[in-house]
Amino acid sequence: MMTTPALSLENVRFAYGPDGAPMMFDTAIPAGSLSAVMGPSGSGKSTFFALIAGFEQPQAGRIHINGEDVTTSAPSERPISYVFQENNLFSHLDVMTNVGLGIDPRRRLSGDDRGRVSQALERVGLSGFEMRLPASLSGGERQRVALARALVRKRPMLLLDEPFAALGPRLRDDMLALVKALHEEAGLTTLMITHQPSDARAIADRVVFIDRGSIAANAPTDNLFDGTDLPAWNDYLGLNPTR
Amino acid sequence: MLATSERRGAIAAGAGALVFIGLVVLVAVWGLLRTSMGMTADGGGFDAYIWRITRFTLVQALLSTALSIGFALPVARALARRPHFLGRNWLLRLFAVPLGLPAIVAALGLIGIWGRQGFVNDALGSAGLDAPISIYGLPGILLAHVFFNMPLAARLILAELERTPAEYWRTAAQLGLPSGRVFRIIEWPAIVRVLPGVAGLVFMLCATSFTLVLLLGGGPGATTIEVAIYQSLRFDFDPGRAVLLALLQIGLTATILLALSILPRAEEGPTAGAIVRRFDASGRVGTAVDTLFIGFGAAFVVSPLVAVAISGLAADLGRLAGESSVRDAALTSLSVAFMAASLSLCLATAAIYARHAADRRNGSRWHNAFRTTLGATTSLILLVPPVVLGAGWFVFLRGKVDVFAAAPVVVVGINALMALPFVMRVLEPAHRSHAMRTDHLSAQLGLTGLNRLRRIDVPALIRPVSMAAAFAMALSLGDLGAVALFGNQDFVTLPYLLLQRMGSYRTDDAAGLALLIGVVCLLLMMLGTRSMPSGGSGTV
CATH class of the missing domain: 1.10.3720.10 (MetI-like)
Incomplete structure (x- = not known):
């Protein structure tokens, strides 16, 4: 039994240009959940995210976040923070400024703001990194800065677009633990695109499986990993015996 | 192997x-x-004549560079902000045309538009304004150099802007950065990266331009080193002076090439991939200003070409x-x-x-x-x-x-x-x-x-x-x-x-x-x- 879902897509249709493959998303995500979004390359995971974030406009259908219709809202008006796989930081701005843009994109930072940025940096394990430039950070540290910016923005929904795909196993585990902790502390609704079943098993309570431009499954993690008769899912995991 | x-x-x-x-x-x-x-x-020493020619060569090149880039910047930015309008690809192709157009043809086209009997002066005259623009001398040289180099500079700057990672525009949209901050945080740093290289290239082209100066300049007041070499050999029969000027020109190009080799090179190349929507460019004022610059740039480049076609077909x-x-x-x-x-x-x-x-x-x-x-x-x-x-x-x-x-x-x-x-x-x-x-x-x-x-x-x-x-x-x-x-x-x-x-x-x-x-x-x-x-x- 679901309460008001944090996110719902009702018959959202989209295609890239007149010749693009048609996609259709119709699903709901419960508030406070942490969902792993999985699916083969080109299945539409990133498009799914782009539609939620407002980077792309649906050709039909409605998108609601926390009960509010955001279908035509500008990206910055939606209650969302977004972390990309790379290039989250403007390379010539220091860490303080990059995170500070999440507090107020228009004006300079006040002393108060700087305090908040430092706190957020401390929370992600980067105390003292305020003056550093992105080029002097490791890939994992850059993603931590992006998470710090998401923290100061205080938006209730967090979208992570393959955020740790470029990191090694150890670093990846640390980052997943951090995401899980932040998710719980701030009471977020989190969606994370990933290709690693281990990521989903480690932190996600739900899995959204996208196949050929539509939602093929949206269920608790355990249900999917305990064995299903969904051929596409089994094929994706490499579990199909007929090969 | x-x-x-x-x-x-x-x-x-x-x-x-x-x-x-x-x-x-x-x-x-x-x-x-x-x-x-x-x-x-x-x-044949380093007399006042040679000094004047050298100074003019440098001054016109400097002014041409400044004007070309000053014009190219807003055009390139407007094009970068509007990645999807109808005819954009044709406009970019049009901007490549001056590169392939012989200078002598372009000069005739420019005279057809901006010359004494040209389109612009006719329009000014019929509007009751009696101050004809003169295309001969420094103004004509600058005009011609801007015609050739503005589109080149605009394309190079645009290419750099388009190399900006797509995530930057999306992050800007996510955070709600207003267009002024987008300019300061994303666009300007990209422009600054290529500006020295572009300016150096344009300066080089203008400092060694021969045909345009020969046709539109001339006279002692508007002659560059290259044209002076030609005049010395073909009209004044003064090989001594030609030699001195030629050596001077080699010294000048050597200096510029040396400077260019230090500057970062501006190149057209692969872009960052899919061009995303520019959320910062959706305002009404911004749209109007962009449209104005794109329209003006297109008219400036296309008009001499049309003039060549019309007067050529009339012949x-x-x-x-x-x-x-x-x-x-x-x-x-x-x-x-x-x-x-x-x-x-x-x-x-x-x-x-x-x-x-x-x-x-x-x-x-x-x-x-x-x-x-x-x-x-x-x-x-x-x-x-x-x-x-x-x-x-x-x-x-x-x-x-x-x-x-x-x-x-x-x-x-x-x-x-x-x-x-x-x-x-x-x-x-x-x-x-x-x-x-x-x-x-x-x-x-x-x-x-x-x-x-x-x-x-x-x-x-x-x-x-x-x-x-x-x-x-x-x-x-x-x-x-x-x-x-x-x-x-x-x-x-x-x-x-x-x-x-x-x-x-x-x-x-x-x-x-x-x-x-x-x-x-x-x-x-x-x-x-x-x-x-x-x-x-x-x-x-």
Whole structure:
């Protein structure tokens, strides 16, 4: 039994240009959940995210976040923070400024703001990194800065677009633990695109499986990993015996 | 991975090309130096005239650069902010046209729009304003340089803006950065990265521009070093002064090239991939301003082209085509262009194979030095511009042989060297990726020498080769630099004929010829810049 879902897509249709493959998303995500979004390359995971974030406009259908219709809202008006796989930081701005843009994109930072940025940096394990430039950070540290910016923005929904795909196993585990902790502390609704079943098993309570431009499954993690008769899912995991 | 004998052959051919180019340039420079040695200090010294010419050369180049970039910046930004409007691709192609348009054709088009009887002055006159714009002198030179360089600068700046990672625009949209901050945080840093390189390139082109200054400038008040060299040789019969000016020009280009080699290079290249929507550009005021700049830029570039077409079509083309002088000039131009392109391709092929053969991971210092020297030699024409090279050969040949009888040979040589840097830029990357794909396989199968050339290299590289050839021919067909010095009644190319007709005020003939040259050159250039088969050639 679901309460008001944090996110719902009702018959959202989209295609890239007149010749693009048609996609259709119709699903709901419960508030406070942490969902792993999985699916083969080109299945539409990133498009799914782009539609939620407002980077792309649906050709039909409605998108609601926390009960509010955001279908035509500008990206910055939606209650969302977004972390990309790379290039989250403007390379010539220091860490303080990059995170500070999440507090107020228009004006300079006040002393108060700087305090908040430092706190957020401390929370992600980067105390003292305020003056550093992105080029002097490791890939994992850059993603931590992006998470710090998401923290100061205080938006209730967090979208992570393959955020740790470029990191090694150890670093990846640390980052997943951090995401899980932040998710719980701030009471977020989190969606994370990933290709690693281990990521989903480690932190996600739900899995959204996208196949050929539509939602093929949206269920608790355990249900999917305990064995299903969904051929596409089994094929994706490499579990199909007929090969 | 070449067999040893193949490698030796390639390196020998490259050495041959090196010696050939070196000789062509060194003979010219030696001619200049020897003549200057014979001069007395007071006879052709560094007098007020030369100082004035130098100052004008630098001032006009500086102003042209500033105006071109000042105009290109808002146009490029507007184009970057509007990645999806109808006709955008055509506009970008239009912005590539000046690159392929012979200067003499463009000059006629600009006179048609901005000249005394031009469209703009007519419009001003009928609006009751009686202050005609004069295109001759500094304003005309600046106008022409902006016509050629604004689109170039705009394309280079746009390419850099489009290399911005897509995530930047999306992050800006996510955070709700207003357009002023987007400019400061994303656009300006990108622009600043390429600005020095673009400015240096434009300055170089303007400081060595010959045809435009010859046609639109002239007079003691608006003459650059290159035009002064031409005047000294063809009108004042003062080789001493020409020599001094030529050496001065080499010094100037050497300085600029040195500065350019330090600056980051601006290039068109692969963009960041999918161009995303620009959320910061959706405001109504921003849209209006962008539309204004794009419209103004397009009108500025397209109007002289239209003028060339209209006045050219109004000319009596049938009679022109029947004139034997026109037919002879066309034949001469085509032969010169064909030979120059062939020579350029031969030199480039030798240089490319030799550079490839000398490129070994365990290469000796000698190999590396050879590679670098050979690469630099193919661009020697940038250091010694065509008119200077011509002047050198002019004074070298004078007294030995009939200078004008040698004209065809010298012009072919100079045109070939002019095209060489472009030919290399088209062919060398194509050959490099081809070699990377096929070297090991060919070696494995024992495909070597001519057998390999015929069966592997030629079929794979025929497209870039024909592109380079078309490019080289277009460059030669439209060139007025070398032929201005050496042209005579027995050696008339189409641009030279056009210059003669302009000089005798046969405006209709000139317009018809300009249309002919313009169309042929643009067709060749379009062939020469069609997107590369190996992909990643940006927006051409």
